[in-house]
Amino acid sequence: MKKPILLLVLTLFLSINCYSQVVFENGYFIDPTNKKTDCLIENLDWKNTPLNFRYKLSGSEDIITADLKAIKEFAITGESKYIRVPVKVDRSSKFIEEMSTEKNPIFKEETLLLKVLIEGKASLYIYDEGSLTRFFYKINDGEIKQLVYKSYLVNENSSVAKNNYFREQLFIDLKCDNILQREYENLNYDRRSLLKLFVKYNKCSDTNFTEFEKKEKKDLFNLTVRPRLNSSLLSMSSSNVDFYNVKFDSKSNIGVGLEAEFIFPFNRNKWALIVEPTYQYYKNEKTKETTSLLGGQVTAKVDYKSIELPIGLRHYFFLKNDSKIFINASYLADFALNSKIELFRKDGSSINTLDIKSRSTLALGVGGKLHDKYSIELRYIIDRSIVKDYIFVNSSFSTASLILGYSFF
Structure with missing residues (x-):
């Protein structure tokens, strides 16, 4: 069962990559000679500052990759706007093992691609590069300057202090009667706090301004009930005792899960964290011939109930007609509930009882969703041992599931 399911997941994954819809939206770019080109730009809703972008010219289906060093x-x-400008930037680390003992920023002039968050009398920009986040601002047609915020080490105990000079910068340059002094004093160096202040200042100054920061999608959390039909395989083996070598026939059973999905508000909401407590139940038995016991026969009975807890990532590929396809991969922990495997001789007398305790494993899934309500998924849970406390017995338990879903929140 394992190889066909893995092959199916791989095939569907490749198919999704080939046929999922690419979103190109109206936009433009300006080259260093100030020539403006209207085009369709692939909208990836970049979390970090992009290194390039793809576009199509009007009337053409050819996709061209633009080098941002030439833009x-x-x-x-x-929706979004980026400008490439020379600025002075401090790249001091926020990680204690690399942190500077110098309080003041160490500026170096670089040409950076800044994302425009607000454009007006007071403009706000952001630069994101991995763990490095820096905000810049400009008043009217003045110089674009970094808002200074720096962590640094002080004294022999290497305690961490903060240089919050950005508050003073904004208190001096963004004064308005409607903004109280404590709003500057309590200001945080993050996107939401700075946006709020810049919007308030531009409104106070009665100027026309443009806010490029897109409002977050409200539906960033989904709760879905997910009944499923499972097809499970269990086998046991032992190099020492023959009667432990039992391969159970494939058995169908049912389960139900409650999935919490947390959608990340970037990259056009294509990525999500999924957590799904799931109840599963597997009951089976197998009789086999053996020369290790009087009577020449052993019967193994398994009664396995557990709560599975997969935690993983999901990636969506958007299609037309309010539908989308997804793939996900999860780390799966399993918590057995009063479960056991019992072995009996031909006369019904007990040989041994093995308590079931399962190892963790991985789960791979591919599926589709319609109208953000109805979903279907094919999932394969990779082999795991369910008698991990017994060194003389090996086991392998795997499950393929057909899962239906209804999102009620």
Whole structure:
């Protein structure tokens, strides 16, 4: 069962990559000679500052990759805008093992691609590169300057202090009667807090401004009930005792899970964290001939109930008609509930009872969703041992599942 299921998951994964819809939206770019080119730009809703972007010219289906080192500015109409400008930037680390003992920023001039968050009398920009996040600002047509925020080490105990000079910068440059002094003093160096202040200042100054920061999708959490039909295989083996070598026939059973899905608010909501407590029940028995016992026969009975807890990542591929396809991979922990495997001689007398305790494993899935309500998934749970406390017995338990889902939240 394992090889066909894995092959199916791989085939579907490759098919999804080939046929999932690529979203190109109206936009433009400006080259270093200030030539503006209207085009369709692939909207990836970048979390970090992009290194390139793909676009199509009007009337053409050819996809071209733009090198951002040769682009002065590009934008997706009504959604995002990036500008490439020379700025002074401090790259001091926030990690204690690499942290500087110098309080003041160490500026170096670089040409960076900044994302425009607000454009107006007071403009706000962000630069994201892995763990490095820096905010910049500009007043009217002045110089674009970094908002200074730096962690540094002090004294012999290497305690961490903060240089919050950005608050003073904004207190000086963004004064308005409607903004209280404590709002500057309590300001955090993060996107939400700075956006709120810049919006308030621009409104206070009665200027026209553009906010490129897209409002977060409200539906970033889904709760889905997911009944399923499982097909499970169990086998046991032992190099010492023959009667432990039992391979059970494939058995169908049912289960039900409650999935919590947390959608990340970037990359067009294509990524999600999934957590799904699931009840599963497997009951089976197998009789085989053996020369190790009087009567020449052993019967193994398994009664296995557990709560599975897969925690993983899901990636969506958006299609037309409010539908999408997804793939997911999860780390799966398993908590057995009063479960056991019993072995009996031909006359019904007991040989041994093995308590079931399962190892963790991985689960792979592929499926589809319609109208953000109805879903179907094919999932394969890779082999795991369910008698991990017994060194003389090996076991392998695997499950393929057909899962239906209804999102009620």
